[in-house]
Amino acid sequence: EEVIDLTVASSHPTVVPWVGMIQTHFMARTDEILAETGNYRIAWNEAFGGQLYKANATLTSVEDGITDVGWVFSFLEQAKLPLSQASSNAPFSTSNPALQLEVHQQLLESNEAFRNEWEQHNLKVLGLTGTDLYDIYTKAPLDGIDAIDGMKLSAPGVLGTWLRGTGANAVDGALTTFYTDVQTGVSDGAVTLALGALPIKLYEVAPYINRFDAGGAFSGAVAINRDTWDGLPEEVQTAMVEAGKYYTQAHGKDLVERHEAALNKMVELGAKVVDMPDGELVKWVNKMPDVASDWATPLEERGIPARAFLSEYLDALRARGETPARDWDK
Amino acid sequence: MTPFEIGAIAITVLVVLILIGMPIGVAMLSVSLAAVVLTRNETVAVRMMTQVANDSLEEYLFAVVPLFVLMGLLVSVSGVGKDTFDVFQALLRRVTAGLGVATVFANAVFAAITGISIASATVFSRIAVPEMRRHGYTRRFATGVVAGSSVLGMLIPPSLLMIVYAVLAEQSVGRMFLAGIGPGLLLALAFTLTILLLAGTRPDAVFETGDAAEYTDIGLLDVVVKSIPILALMILVLGGLYGGFLNPTEAGAAGAFGALVIALLRRSLDRGTFWRLLVETGQITVSVLFLILAATFFSRMLALSGVPRVLADVFLTGGVGPYGFLLAYILLIVALGCLIDSISIMLIVLPIALPVAEAAGLDLIWFGVITVIAVEIGLLTPPFGLSVYTIKSAMDDPDLKVGEIFRGAVPFILAMLATLAVIVLFPATATWLARL
Amino acid sequence: MVIICADILARNLMGASLPLVSEGGALLVVTIVALQLAATVRAGRLARAEVVIVPLTARFPRAGAILQGVFDLAGAGVLGVIAWASIRVVEKDMVAAEFIGVPGIATLPTWPFRALILTGFAIAAMEFAARVFAALRKGTGQ
Numbered sequence: 075e076e077v078i079d080l081t082v083a084s085s086h087p088t089v090v091p092w093v094g095m096i097q098t099h100f101m102a103r104t105d106e107i108l109a110e111t112g113n114y115r116i117a118w119n120e121a122f123g124g125q126l127y128k129a130n131a132t133l134t135s136v137e138d139g140i141t142d143v144g145w146v147f148s149f150l151e152q153a154k155l156p157l158s159q160a161s162s163n164a165p166f167s168t169s170n171p172a173l174q175l176e177v178h179q180q181l182l183e184s185n186e187a188f189r190n191e192w193e194q195h196n197l198k199v200l201g202l203t204g205t206d207l208y209d210i211y212t213k214a215p216l217d218g219i220d221a222i223d224g225m226k227l228s229a230p231g232v233l234g235t236w237l238r239g240t241g242a243n244a245v246d247g248a249l250t251t252f253y254t255d256v257q258t259g260v261s262d263g264a265v266t267l268a269l270g271a272l273p274i275k276l277y278e279v280a281p282y283i284n285r286f287d288a289g290g291a292f293s294g295a296v297a298i299n300r301d302t303w304d305g306l307p308e309e310v311q312t313a314m315v316e317a318g319k320y321y322t323q324a325h326g327k328d329l330v331e332r333h334e335a336a337l338n339k340m341v342e343l344g345a346k347v348v349d350m351p352d353g354e355l356v357k358w359v360n361k362m363p364d365v366a367s368d369w370a371t372p373l374e375e376r377g378i379p380a381r382a383f384l385s386e387y388l389d390a391l392r393a394r395g396e397t398p399a400r401d402w403d404k
Numbered sequence: 405m406t407p408f409e410i411g412a413i414a415i416t417v418l419v420v421l422i423l424i425g426m427p428i429g430v431a432m433l434s435v436s437l438a439a440v441v442l443t444r445n446e447t448v449a450v451r452m453m454t455q456v457a458n459d460s461l462e463e464y465l466f467a468v469v470p471l472f473v474l475m476g477l478l479v480s481v482s483g484v485g486k487d488t489f490d491v492f493q494a495l496l497r498r499v500t501a502g503l504g505v506a507t508v509f510a511n512a513v514f515a516a517i518t519g520i521s522i523a524s525a526t527v528f529s530r531i532a533v534p535e536m537r538r539h540g541y542t543r544r545f546a547t548g549v550v551a552g553s554s555v556l557g558m559l560i561p562p563s564l565l566m567i568v569y570a571v572l573a574e575q576s577v578g579r580m581f582l583a584g585i586g587p588g589l590l591l592a593l594a595f596t597l598t599i600l601l602l603a604g605t606r607p608d609a610v611f612e613t614g615d616a617a618e619y620t621d622i623g624l625l626d627v628v629v630k631s632i633p634i635l636a637l638m639i640l641v642l643g644g645l646y647g648g649f650l651n652p653t654e655a656g657a658a659g660a661f662g663a664l665v666i667a668l669l670r671r672s673l674d675r676g677t678f679w680r681l682l683v684e685t686g687q688i689t690v691s692v693l694f695l696i697l698a699a700t701f702f703s704r705m706l707a708l709s710g711v712p713r714v715l716a717d718v719f720l721t722g723g724v725g726p727y728g729f730l731l732a733y734i735l736l737i738v739a740l741g742c743l744i745d746s747i748s749i750m751l752i753v754l755p756i757a758l759p760v761a762e763a764a765g766l767d768l769i770w771f772g773v774i775t776v777i778a779v780e781i782g783l784l785t786p787p788f789g790l791s792v793y794t795i796k797s798a799m800d801d802p803d804l805k806v807g808e809i810f811r812g813a814v815p816f817i818l819a820m821l822a823t824l825a826v827i828v829l830f831p832a833t834a835t836w837l838a839r840l
Numbered sequence: 841m842v843i844i845c846a847d848i849l850a851r852n853l854m855g856a857s858l859p860l861v862s863e864g865g866a867l868l869v870v871t872i873v874a875l876q877l878a879a880t881v882r883a884g885r886l887a888r889a890e891v892v893i894v895p896l897t898a899r900f901p902r903a904g905a906i907l908q909g910v911f912d913l914a915g916a917g918v919l920g921v922i923a924w925a926s927i928r929v930v931e932k933d934m935v936a937a938e939f940i941g942v943p944g945i946a947t948l949p950t951w952p953f954r955a956l957i958l959t960g961f962a963i964a965a966m967e968f969a970a971r972v973f974a975a976l977r978k979g980t981g982q
């Protein structure tokens with residue numbers, strides 16, 4: 075038996091479901107497969123929760139070999155991973171997080187530009203991660219998307235673009251500031267995920283969960299440093315590829331279940347789910363200016379085939395029977 | 405060598421280098437670089453250090469450091485401290501050792517508008533010491549009271565130490581500030597009792613001569629007028645922070661701006677002074693943030709080495725237990741406090757101790773308050789006690805020996821230890837308000 | 841301070857944040873620290889324990905100067921390495937057209953900040969190097 079030392083790290087703690095699943099699914103499955111022959115064993119040196127790097131350096135840390143294996147948070151790598159931003163800049167194209175991951179897995183194999191944007195950073199992608207679904211959390215119930223006109227909503231980063239055209243003002247912040255921001259009137263509510271809202275107890279200050287089931291987005295990947303990868307025996311590589319696929323599938327399934335569980339838990343704790351009438355999501359998405367084009371145009375100018383990728387992404391969704399809320403590619 | 409051995413050797417070498425006087429930030433960077441080269445390789449080590457240098461300070465929250473420092477320096481030239489002292493002097497003139505108690509109270513209130521202890525020490529050594537001397541208090545007592553009560557400046561919010569702790573422990577700055585209020589008031593109370601006890605049992609240590617000097621009489625109207633600026637600043641900073649209008653960085657900006665307005669209105673700020681304060685702010689800020697940068701690399705090196713994990717095992721499964729760990733931790737900090745400044749101590753010790761405290765399941769807000777008080781004891785202990793040196797240089801009195809101030813501060817160190825014991829035994833004193 | 845105060849007013853009076861304040865502020869913190877580092881080194885304001893080196897230098901000025909020179913050499917070394925390795929960081933930010941902000945709302949390229957950060961560390965390294973020579977002169981008694 076040969077022992078291989080590998081460092082595995084993340085910017086976020088293991089209580090974040092997909093980070094915890096690196097341990098419980100990716101690492102565990104790799105160990106399991108390797109144990110079948112007993113030729114190799116991996117001695118994992120775990121440095122989860124920002125011990126080695128923070129959220130602003132998830133890509134470079136894997137790239138530079140500061141960690142061997144790590145979760146790369148593509149949301150925060152807009153410039154270096156431009157095509158990975160497609161799903162959040164073509165909002166509400168699918169409300170099925172598992173399918174979202176499946177499609178990105180396929181694109182990674184079929185779209186060279188997408189694969190290159192990851193692999194040029196000296197790494198090999200093993201598993202993919204995504205978000206659950208977005209809803210609008212408010213102090214008073216909404217009767218539709220028109221009702222947010224004039225409101226201040228916590229919606230940092232790209233979520234702010236989702237509020238363009240709605241008349242609502244996007245308030246900057248982070249998950250950790252939402253609670254106080256709403257409590258103290260900095261904002262009137264937040265556009266956020268059930269998985270994010272539950273741990274920060276957002277429902278205590280914004281008890282109305284206006285359920286839009288607004289599409290989840292691709293958020294990143296579990297990746298391994300290329301130099302480390304090239305030095306691994308083939309058997310270990312094969313085991314990791316399989317474990318990575320298992321991780322992606324399990325994570326997709328977990329997102330769907332956990333989203334519902336989180337909503338139920340919040341209701342149990344006093345939140346109220348307000349189901350939006352049919353067509354509100356389409357109405358919302360059509361209020362927006364062409365945000366997909368705003369995203370794609372500057373990339374095209376730099377020679378990055380963003381429009382082609384966008385089409386391929388939406389077509390892949392349609393091929394699986396999804397109906398994007400807006401045809402961003404047309 | 406195993407990574408653990410490399411980590412352990414690195415800590416030892418670091419301590420030696422710091423003791424013989426290497427700049428602490430440079431020592432942490434050099435030692436960590438060497439340790440990562442040994443555990444991994446040159447490329448990873450260099451890239452890791454470069455990443456730390458480029459990314460670790462990239463947080464909006466860090467802008468809070470210069471803002472609170474500038475605010476502290478501005479209020480110390482603005483005369484607000486003197487007004488506060490005048491108010492308490494008027495209120496407490498009939499109490500035994502009333503000027504000592506007034507100094508403590510004035511410091512507690514002044515603490516609410518400054519985040520650095522040196523500001524408190526500078527201001528009150530120039531205001532309270534001469535006044536106490538005039539009324540027959542001994543020099544040792546007068547300077548000791550000022551030194552002791554200056555520590556309130558970084559316990560009662562806002563506080564630079566709390567900010568640094570909050571950053572390292574990933575706690576909310578607002579909550580850490582709240583956690584300092586109860587212990588701050590408790591410590592002020594302990595100081596007051598200490599003074600009354602001293603005046604009662606050993607009057608010759610407090611009074612040199614009888615108090616024959618006149619008190620300047622200020623009327624009720626003056627009391628109100630003199631209270632306005634400080635109350636306004638308190639409302640602006642703490643009200644803004646807890647009213648939800650401001651995040652910590654913004655509270656710092658608003659506070660610095662408010663202090664600037666007050667200083668300008670009182671014409672206590674000329675162009676030259678303002679420039680001097682800005683330069684001073686810049687240097688304090690860079691010195692603190694450079695330390696944070698270096699400590700970040702140090703803590704990442706430790707994470708690679710696994711030292712904190714092993715330490716946690718030793719303390720938590722080896723029969724020592726969380727309280728044993730806490731005791732060892734406090735003793736270590738107090739010992740370091742004799743030699744190194746407050747922020748450096750936190751930056752050296754916390755990367756090692758925080759993972760252990762976390763593994764022990766300690767409340768990190770409570771742990772932070774304990775850390776801050778233990779670290780602040782170092783402001784008063786020889787041979788290196790920053791508050792004492794600040795008073796010495798602010799007083800500009802060649803007769804005044806540093807040793808005399810250190811001796812005067814001893815009763816206050818004891819009061820701090822007693823307060824620390826109360827907070828360890830009753831965590832609610834620190835956490836109640838913060839967890840509300 | 842002025843920008844942050846303006847942002848407070850904008851947010852609380854008009855209900856909208858100024859763009860880029862928090863991200864730009866964060867990047868500016870690193871930049872300013874790097875650029876001010878050399879001045880802080882020059883002023884001798886880096887935190888250190890003085891309990892050994894100050895009395896040592898008082899009694900044995902040469903030995904003290906040499907020890908100080910060794911420390912400054914270490915400072916020049918680490919900061920020089922940081923500056924040199926930061927060239928790659930600047931290049932990568934330029935190639936990727938790295939930016940802060942949200943496309944379609946407001947963005948700012950990061951490479952000018954990165955270049956300034958590199959410059960700051962480089963100057964600080966040179967300041968340390970200059971002190972090494974000064975210490976050597978003192979240490980050898982010339």
Ligand code: NA
Pocket residue numbers: 514515516517518519520556557558559560561562563
């Ligand atoms: Na304070």
Ligand code: NA
Pocket residue numbers: 741742743744781782783784785786787788789790
């Ligand atoms: Na001390």
